[in-house]
Amino acid sequence: DLKKMEAEWEIIIENWKDTSPMFSEEGVQLLGRRLRRSARALHRNLQFQWPQHRTLVHGDLKTANIFFNEADTEVAVVDWQWCGEGVGVVDLQYLMHTSGSIEVLQAEQQILQLYHECLLANLRRFGKHDQAATYGLETMVGQYEVATLDYVRFLIGSMWGRTTPASCLANADCINQGMHKRSTAHLIWLVQKADGLLSQLEQRRGLAASELLQAPSLAAPSTMEPLSAAAASSSTAVDPIGSGAPVVAQVLSAAISLSELGGAVAREVYAKGDLRTVNKDADVAEGFDPQTEADRQVEELVVGSLRRLFPGLSVIGEEGMREFNQAAVPSPWCDEVAAWELSPELLKARLEDLTVWVDPLDGTREFVEGIPEAVTVLIGIAHRGSPVAGVIHRPWGLPSTNVDHSRHMTHGQGQTVWGALGIGVWGLRGGRGKGTAMCLPSATCNVLRVATSRSHKTAASSRAVEKVQPAEEFPHGGAGNKVLKVLEDEVDVWLFASGGTKRWDSCAGEALLRSVGGFLVSYDDGCPYDYSRDTPSQNSNAYGTPIFSAAHGCYLLS
Template sequence: MTSKGIRVLPMRVALLVVVTCLVVYYFVSKPKSEPKGYVDLHRLLVAGIGAAEMGGNEVRRVREGNTLGEKSKGETLEGVNDPLTMGDTASHRVMYHSLKAAFPMVNVVSEETDVKDSELLIRLPPLANEEVGKMGLGSEVVNASDVTMWIDPLDATKEYTEKLLQYVTTMVCVAVDGKPVIGIIHKPFERKTYWSWVGHGTNIDDKSNDDITKIIVSLSHKGDVEDVAKRAFGDVSVIGAGGAGYKSLALFDGTASVYVHTTRIKKWDICAGNAIVRNAGGHMTTLTGSEIDYSSHGSPINDKGLVAAVRKHQHYLTKLNFGH
């Protein structure tokens, strides 16, 4: 593969290229101070950014080539079609297998599973992310068995099929002992990556505003939350949007002051956003105020909804009066 062109490689060869590059990166960059059975979270951050961007390249390639190959996984609880596309599976392959090859001792949980395909187009971004490498974030070595990486190869698949591409993201989250500590949200069609490492740093410009109540919710159940919100706050703006990743980032750019979800949601949808909100001093909890456990044991489903806010989380939780 050269920088002057793009080659279409057979599936096995393409995956071998990705895996080989990340394995080399793993051993070359491995700090001498990292004991056997342990992993440095700084390397997980850098590799996670690379994986999210590789997945984003696949998501963008499939959409721009109009080769979605759309199927249905069934319906959501709201009765909305839950589609699966070649963008989902192609992104899953490069994200999941590259991370597992580089960090074999770390448990990686993905929304999708392996599905055979004849060919994949691989575009490898730089693995040593210059921005992160120059920020002096330090290191934090943890027991690899305590780490779970949650990946969402394509968030907002329904909107992806409808060309509502502003909502589409790829996400990686690192949880230690069930707590989200690294969140990475990549917007493929804007070619932008947002990340936070709790207690170490972020590249997100926090423009959150708690003066105006703007509630962002899923497009599929905007009406339900709007009724509750109006009873709690009176005149309130309820914004419907696709994708949990998009909605989490909307808390930082002034689009919304609180993110509410009233039905079940998968942990790979919300873990990255939870880490980003947590790093900013905010909270993402269930509707009753309980913390969400992102360890690998137990169900990947959070069936207790969520309330997320960078500021005044308890205020919103109390006013919305969920579960009472």
């Protein structure tokens, strides 16, 4: 609730403005906005970046909930608030910041080092030598800092408005209250600490806070006016959602939302039963290249919205529509990607350097034939011709219990998988990191599992499969669907040796594969594709022969 948060900050400023320069519009309000914009990134780091460093998290570990025996040899902890799996330093920072004196906080680095030494000793004691060998002090301190930022984000968003200097004095001896409610010095220390830690994250990418917060308002418009010719030629992002974020983060965040809205449109058309299918290309080898009402409506929504939201952005859709009546749809996930997560190259990317390739309904043939689970909405983002970010949305995805519930990855029946270079891939099903992949497992050459085309069977594709000699072959429909099979470790290779695949089929998938160490290349020369705006949409080599043809192919390896 952004209005509620803004109101909380105003109360904080009024109550604390005489205690520290941090409690001003340029201080705590600026910090609050920066933390809010980093909220999902902080969550991703805590929940998924360190899958090998998991333990049981208490959630409210303060001295009031810890009991010792008289000899100080045994400890009991009560009032568990979370009692779930997480990073152990979440509880450590909570204990430090709710129960530690100022002297304890000032000795924070020494305490962390001592804690780390004791932790490693106990890991070895219980035979966890591999974990002890890989859990360095720098890693633990990094986790601790992220947990601290997330804790301050929680406090500054909904709790501090009720805390005043007078209430701190009244609560001074209430050990069940956190120290930030009992001590003015603690509150100031915590705000300054969070400001410093967040600045460190931003500065590692060459950021300054002023670069990120140019937007005058956090409110997102509900619609945008149609573009004028002058506006459409602009090379600068208009930042319609008021995020102040880098262009790549804005476009990716909008793409995530629009893919899900597009998935909802596809489900609605499918439910009505009248797909209004036409043959858009009678010259294809199969003699029938279907286009449905869902293809047209989803392209109008996604391509039209992106063009209106980001004047000057090059957006190329499969259906080649020229007229768009759909009003722009602002992204409710405007803060999905934090600036400090992006690589330096993407951080400084300009709108004019980006090209977005959209397949509104990949797997239309399967859609028409009643196999909707193979259908995906594909949105790929290329920077200077290289795929750097992508979204694959399954309108007919998975039950919410099988997908990362905390990431809002399931809307209705859909599943959204997205990612970018340096961030990894999020929203996957299965056990790999609870919905995330930072690196694909290595394939074993003598037991390769290969995904092939369900509908494009040719002599060339059969020869290509024979050359790879897979242990298992799985025919699947849809390019995006087959990429997901690789990402979710159901297959090791996608082998396609037929004509017909275009840039909008492969851009999103290639970006996601590259984000986790996979690749998508031409079978004949091993080169990646160029996704520049002036590149022909057909995946082809210098001689004009389709890369996905009888003589050539593309295959994806982890």
